[in-house]
Amino acid sequence: MARVLITGANRGIGLALTELYLASGWQVLATVRAQSKAEALKKLGEQDASAGLAIYELDVTNYQQLSELANTLAGVPIDLIINNAGLYGPKGYGFGNCDVEAWREVMEVNAIAPAKLAEAFYTNLKLGDRKIFAALSSRVGSHSENTKGGGYIYRSSKAALNSVVKSLSNDLLSEGIKTVALHPGWVKTEMGGPNALITAQESATGLKAVIDNLTDSESGSFISFDGSKIPW
Incomplete structure (x- = not known):
């Protein structure tokens, strides 16, 4: 049986990926x-006792807890591995009004x-x-597609994540490990809001298709849920 580790699996895209x-x-x-x-997540296991679901408590920024889980496994x-856990941070602020502490928190998450998750497992x-190793990024982290400015905190965190994925691809492909940064689309979740274009289930289906078909030559790429490549 194939095995996947999904972080932030209790809601939104993470829950949809788990179900899929x-x-x-x-x-x-x-x-x-x-x-x-994690009530919705637990219900997935209760609906099918034979489902191969194991739930672990993990704050991805608690590196001691991360190490303990790695030892357990x-x-x-x-x-x-699908790194789905993420944080958007403040909304509605403009240039000159970035909350530095919030910025640090978003960058860490x-x-x-x-990067620490990749090291641990x-x-x-x-x-x-x-x-x-797949990490959910966002196309707002693309330098080429940043034509509107703003969003300093979230944009910079996803650009940094993309750089992490690219470095991992250079370090790990020789050992047979492929990496990819994935754009999940604008999804109707707590983060995406009710005006988003696709459901979490539609996003998960597209993301799985990209992962299923990922080639060595695509390792380190930035790919949308619909299979299209996104410029850095």
């Missing part, structure tokens, strides 16, 4: 910041934590068959 991979016969190692906020082959990926 379970339905596809995968074992899912799902992480949540608090078990008390030591020796367990993981075919795919969106860029530093994914690198040996598990080496034991897996498919060996893919």
Whole structure:
């Protein structure tokens, strides 16, 4: 049975990805910041007792907790890691009004934590068959497509994440591990809002198709849920 680790799996795209991979016969190692906020996730396991779902508590910026989870899963082959956990941060601010502490928090969640996640579960990926590290980014992190300005906090965090993914591709492809930064689309979630264009299920389906078809030559790429390539 193929095995995937998904962070931030209790809602939105993370929950949709969990449901999709379970339905596809995968074992899912799902992480949540608090078990008390994982009711929808727990129901997936209750609906099908044979579903390969394991839920772990993890704040991705708690590196001691991350290390402990890695120790718990030591020796367990993981075919795919999807870093879905993310933070948008403040909205509605303009130039000259960036909250520095909020900026630091968003950068840690969106860029530093994914790098530490890759480090923590690198040996598990080496034991897996498919060996893919995928990180949910956003096309607002594209320098080329930034034609409107603003959004300094979130934009810069996703640009940094893209750089992390690119470096990982250079460091890990020789060991058979592919990496990819994924744009999930504008999704109807708590972060995306009600005016977004697609559902979490539509996004998850597209993301899985991209991951399923990822080639060595695409490692380190920035790809949308619809399969189109996004310029850096």
